[in-house]
Ligand SMILES: NC(=O)C1=CN([C@@H]2O[C@H](COP(=O)(O)OP(=O)(O)OC[C@H]3O[C@@H](n4cnc5c(N)ncnc54)[C@H](O)[C@@H]3O)[C@@H](O)[C@H]2O)C=CC1
């Protein structure tokens with residue numbers, strides 16, 4: 001069995017707590033001989049800033065570039081509110097996304113049957129929900145220049161962020177959306193705001209052309225992103241794949257998280273282009289949630305988003321489909337048994353912490369792999 005290089009970047013707040021549960025699963029898979037992972041661990045975010053004054057060290061970026069996959073926890077927190085903007089914890093994550101060229105961020109929102117009662121929405125609206133938000137991840141307003149605060153000299157300042165999208169960036173995310181839709185229910189909903197944004201006009205034009213020229217057998221619809229947010233909450237099952245820009249994707253996926261019961265449930269995969277020589281992609285897997293400073297250190301964080309991100313890693317980076325299916329089925333089984341962290345607690349369920357949830361999923365995973 002080939003050994004695969006995994007870089008673990010636990011980060012800040014609940015990041016290390018959730019990552020610890022994935023590390024145990026990785027160790028278990030190595031011990032059982034179902035995988036051979038060589039893991040390295042490095043600092044990112046506020047913990048990296050504290051250790052060496054930058055949100056990710058150059059040497060650790062090199063390790064990320066050489067890894068077969070990167071697992072990322074979460075970064076940020078009030079402790080680092082006053083560090084220089086370019087070294088704030090989130091800058092480490094943005095650098096990883098940019099330097100690894102991870103333009104496609106897959107954020108699946110799946111409502112596990114046992115959690116149909118954990119959402120604030122009526123069960124019939126979310127039962128059986130399985131949608132995929134595809135967020136463009138290396139362009140748009142998070143990266144566009146100029147990005148600055150200018151002193152206007154009269155006691156006034158001007159904060160500037162710039163939304164920029166080039167044709168090639170929209171083409172490649174559109175292709176990714178249609179290719180993913182082909183493996184699912186064949187429908188893509190593209191969300192932008194072409195009514196008020198030039199980049200939205202171009203986005204709409206390019207997605208329409210890619211559809212017409214390359215994927216006309218699939219269904220494409222366009223929706224203004226604000227109305228899309230409303231539709232996500234009103235009738236989310238109308239969607240299959242939603243493709244959208246960096247900022248709208250960030251917001252829409254946090255909204256979608258609540259359809260599944262909790263932000264602690266939503267995993268993600270950030271993928272680069274396939275290298276034609278090796279057929280491999282650079283990839284980083286991370287939960288959609290942040291460092292959750294309000295619950296960090298209490299041992300109550302839900303590790304499922306992080307564990308399900310590792311299942312996506314098994315599926316997309318290592319083609320370990322059986323193991324990925326088994327891990328996702330293990331999560332479903334544990335939820336079915338009523339084992340719940342506080343964020344998804346329901347009447348009559350058994351309340352557990354991060355470590356107990358991780359242990360229950362590992363035990364169910366063992367059973368699924370043996371079956
Ligand atoms: N990928 C990343 O590293 C991200 C980092 N952040 C950063 O995280 C910090 C905190 O941001 P917030 O706005 O509070 O967002 P957050 O996602 O950290 O937390 C929002 C709410 O969801 C809850 N929550 C999140 N994950 C949970 C989990 N696994 N289990 C149970 N409850 C969970 C939190 O307790 C909190 O009430 C900020 O510095 C922000 O920039 C935010 C989003 C993504």
Ligand SMILES: CC(C)CC(=O)C(=O)O
Pocket residue numbers: 090093094250288
């Ligand atoms: C850079 C991140 C903190 C932005 C974010 O909220 C996310 O990617 O989900």
Ligand SMILES: [Mg+2]
Pocket residue numbers: 250251254288
């Ligand atoms: Mg976010």
